[in-house]
Amino acid sequence: MEAHMQGLAKINIHLVTMLLLLIGSLLLCTQVVGADSKHVSIKNKLGSGRNMTLHCQSKDNDLGEHNIGDGDEFGWDFSDNVIGTTLFYCDLGWGNVQEFHFDAYSFGRDHVRCNSGCSWLVSVEGIYGLNGQTGFWEFIYHWPN
Numbered sequence: 001m002e003a004h005m006q007g008l009a010k011i012n013i014h015l016v017t018m019l020l021l022l023i024g025s026l027l028l029c030t031q032v033v034g035a036d037s038k039h040v041s042i043k044n045k046l047g048s049g050r051n052m053t054l055h056c057q058s059k060d061n062d063l064g065e066h067n068i069g070d071g072d073e074f075g076w077d078f079s080d081n082v083i084g085t086t087l088f089y090c091d092l093g094w095g096n097v098q099e100f101h102f103d104a105y106s107f108g109r110d111h112v113r114c115n116s117g118c119s120w121l122v123s124v125e126g127i128y129g130l131n132g133q134t135g136f137w138e139f140i141y142h143w144p145n
């Protein structure tokens with residue numbers, strides 16, 4: 001019984017080692033493949049069935065104007081450029097707010113703060129951004145009065 005248990009324990013250690021190696025290599029691959037890929041998402045949390053219009057662009061990309069329904073979101077993937085000047089800006093409208101201009105991703109402000117991507121929540125008070133470092137939502141943009 002004792003010997004049998006020891007045999008099992010050995011097999012278990014073997015299995016654990018193999019699993020760790022496997023997980024380790026998977027993590028490494030993911031990091032290498034996805035190293036510079038980031039995601040921005042902007043979610044409509046205006047409530048009461050309110051739509052918003054959103055038009056985001058960078059110097060090189062125009063993501064088009066979109067009508068985003070209550071509870072829906074708009075997002076895209078990108079990579080930082082090598083010289084660290086990546087900037088995506090948006091114009092947003094809902095209710096009386098017209099063409100509100102904000103930066104959805106600005107390398108200088110966000111490459112650390114957002115880490116793997118920037119998440120935004122659009123509410124009736126303004127726009128909240130997720131701080132990837134602290135895990136807290138921060139109130140970043142007030143609507144103009």
Ligand SMILES: *[C@@H]1O[C@H](CO)[C@@H](O)[C@H](O)[C@H]1NC(C)=O
Binds near residue numbers: 067069
């Ligand atoms: C929101 O947009 C949808 C279609 O895009 C439209 O059918 C609906 O009437 C809009 N809702 C409001 C409150 O404007």
